[in-house]
Amino acid sequence: MITPKISNDPYAELERRFARLSAVNRAGAILGWDRSTMMPDGASEDRADQLATLNVIAHEMITAPDMPELLARAEEGGGSLSRWQAANLREMRRSWVHENALPADLVQARTRATTACEHVWREARKNADFKSLLPTLQEVLTLMRRVGEAKAAALGTTLYDALLDEFEPGGRSARIDTLFDELRAFLPDLLGRVLERQKREPAPLALDGPFPVEAQRRLGEELIRIIGFDFHHGRLDVSAHPFTGGTADDVRITTRYDETDFAHSLMGVLHETGHGLYEAGLPRDWRRQPVGNARGMVLHESQSLLMEMQACRGRSFIDFAAPRMRSAFGKGGPAWTEANIHRLYTHVAPGFIRVDADEVTYPLHIMLRYRLERAMLAGDLALADLPGAWNDGMRDLLGVVPPDDALGCLQDIHWPDGGWGYFPTYTLGALAAAQLFAAARQAVPGLLEAIGKGDFAPLLAWLRTNVHAQGSISGTDEILTAATGAPLGVAAFKAHLESRYLPA
Numbered sequence: 001m002i003t004p005k006i007s008n009d010p011y012a013e014l015e016r017r018f019a020r021l022s023a024v025n026r027a028g029a030i031l032g033w034d035r036s037t038m039m040p041d042g043a044s045e046d047r048a049d050q051l052a053t054l055n056v057i058a059h060e061m062i063t064a065p066d067m068p069e070l071l072a073r074a075e076e077g078g079g080s081l082s083r084w085q086a087a088n089l090r091e092m093r094r095s096w097v098h099e100n101a102l103p104a105d106l107v108q109a110r111t112r113a114t115t116a117c118e119h120v121w122r123e124a125r126k127n128a129d130f131k132s133l134l135p136t137l138q139e140v141l142t143l144m145r146r147v148g149e150a151k152a153a154a155l156g157t158t159l160y161d162a163l164l165d166e167f168e169p170g171g172r173s174a175r176i177d178t179l180f181d182e183l184r185a186f187l188p189d190l191l192g193r194v195l196e197r198q199k200r201e202p203a204p205l206a207l208d209g210p211f212p213v214e215a216q217r218r219l220g221e222e223l224i225r226i227i228g229f230d231f232h233h234g235r236l237d238v239s240a241h242p243f244t245g246g247t248a249d250d251v252r253i254t255t256r257y258d259e260t261d262f263a264h265s266l267m268g269v270l271h272e273t274g275h276g277l278y279e280a281g282l283p284r285d286w287r288r289q290p291v292g293n294a295r296g297m298v299l300h301e302s303q304s305l306l307m308e309m310q311a312c313r314g315r316s317f318i319d320f321a322a323p324r325m326r327s328a329f330g331k332g333g334p335a336w337t338e339a340n341i342h343r344l345y346t347h348v349a350p351g352f353i354r355v356d357a358d359e360v361t362y363p364l365h366i367m368l369r370y371r372l373e374r375a376m377l378a379g380d381l382a383l384a385d386l387p388g389a390w391n392d393g394m395r396d397l398l399g400v401v402p403p404d405d406a407l408g409c410l411q412d413i414h415w416p417d418g419g420w421g422y423f424p425t426y427t428l429g430a431l432a433a434a435q436l437f438a439a440a441r442q443a444v445p446g447l448l449e450a451i452g453k454g455d456f457a458p459l460l461a462w463l464r465t466n467v468h469a470q471g472s473i474s475g476t477d478e479i480l481t482a483a484t485g486a487p488l489g490v491a492a493f494k495a496h497l498e499s500r501y502l503p504a
Contacts, residue, residue, distance in 0.1 A: 014089070018092060029198070029245055029246055036240070037237045047145060056110040113136070140418060158173065171428075179490060187360070187364065218237070228277055233251060236269065242271070262329070278300060278303040279459065282294060292471045301431070303468075345502060348360045350364075352402045359501075369412070373420055375389075390408050432476075432491040434496040436483060438492050438495070440459060
């Protein structure tokens with residue numbers, strides 16, 4: 001066996017290795033996107049093998065025998081590094097800790113199991129058949145427990161926090177519990193007041209369809225071009241569950257269409273565009289290094305929710321977009337006025353589907369998933385009992401019970417796809433979005449007026465500077481504090497909801 005030669009410049013050697021690792025991961029990202037959009041059904045097993053192989057190669061690269069010595073030597077000489085280099089070295093260490101906690105066979109098993117489960121989930125959701133998903137989902141859950149246990153030992157955290165840390169570096173359930181308690185302290189009362197206010201106002205008029213898919217696609221492409229999505233470095237496609245994938249230079253966003261309701265698809269496209277703009281705006285000089293990655297999913301979700309909820313459900317944007325909606329579908333009349341479309345886009349009503357939920361009820365959907373996934377990982381809730389527990393939680397939190405599992409526990413891709421610990425970042429992202437948009441409005445005079453003219457350049461420039469270009473130079477709270485003056489909290493979100501849904 002040939003012993004690897006240790007470089008005389010350990011930091012430079014680490015940069016070289018992580019650049020190669022980035023190429024492997026970027027290739028896997030494109031294969032993963034293709035799996036969910038264009039791959040023929042019969043290729044599922046082969047794709048699982050490809051992705052598992054790439055993940056094992058990446059794992060072996062980062063856990064090479066000489067990696068601990070390289071990291072230690074680079075850290076010893078860290079005084080000569082720039083701020084970005086020092087942050088990059090910190091992120092290298094973090095990546096190594098996460099990967100080194102797992103044996104290669106577990107990395108491979110997790111990839112194969114989640115790829116297979118995601119494929120089964122598509123049909124199970126289509127047929128509202130949870131039992132058909134149960135065996136493969138049980139395998140994923142078993143493996144995720146093993147992953148969580150191994151990472152918990154390496155990180156010195158609980159099992160759940162170790163999985164959460166994959167999506168939100170430094171994220172901890174104790175902090176989530178505190179923020180969710182603060183939300184629960186005012187959300188039920190606010191929801192009740194909003195619903196009572198709506199009863200006293202004219203109900204919004206339904207938009208008359210149908211809405212051809214091709215017309216929806218053209219409208220979505222037109223609007224996201226205006227917002228700033230670059231089709232020279234990105235695509236819009238269709239998937240069973242909307243998502244953003246690809247790479248910073250090749251952003252892949254997806255949506256799903258319903259010819260009876262174009263609003264859900266359009267808002268989904270705008271949501272994913274927020275994700276895509278974040279990826280495209282990451283610091284170009286560091287895109288092949290860990291510090292050039294997005295900080296975490298709290299900030300990532302803040303960018304999608306800022307674009308969809310804060311900017312594009314506001315009256316300024318609706319006034320701009322409504323004429324384009326009328327033109328796209330050849331419609332007119334009272335239902336298609338700017339005022340009515342705005343009422344539709346800001347109507348509050350408890351419903352079954354998370355991705356279609358309004359801003360007021362959305363956190364309740366997340367609280368349910370957070371509670372259930374913690375219970376399943378801890379062994380306090382058997383996977384076979386998930387549908388019943390889900391329906392009970394929906395009744396308790398939202399006052400509605402899904403008629404079938406497609407509208408219930410089968411609606412999200414996250415658990416089949418291995419995303420255990422992801423869900424809280426959606427609501428934490430909504431809190432961050434409110435903080436950031438409030439700060440942007442204060443920092444950029446005439447921001448809403450610009451949006452009302454279809455000019456997103458001022459907003460995008462502010463986000464590029466204060467969020468996107470920061471990469472992983474520092475933590476979520478540090479980035480938020482620099483941009484907004486405060487770490488993550490609920491105050492701005494509460495003020496936003498009261499201003500939009502309970503105006504004086």
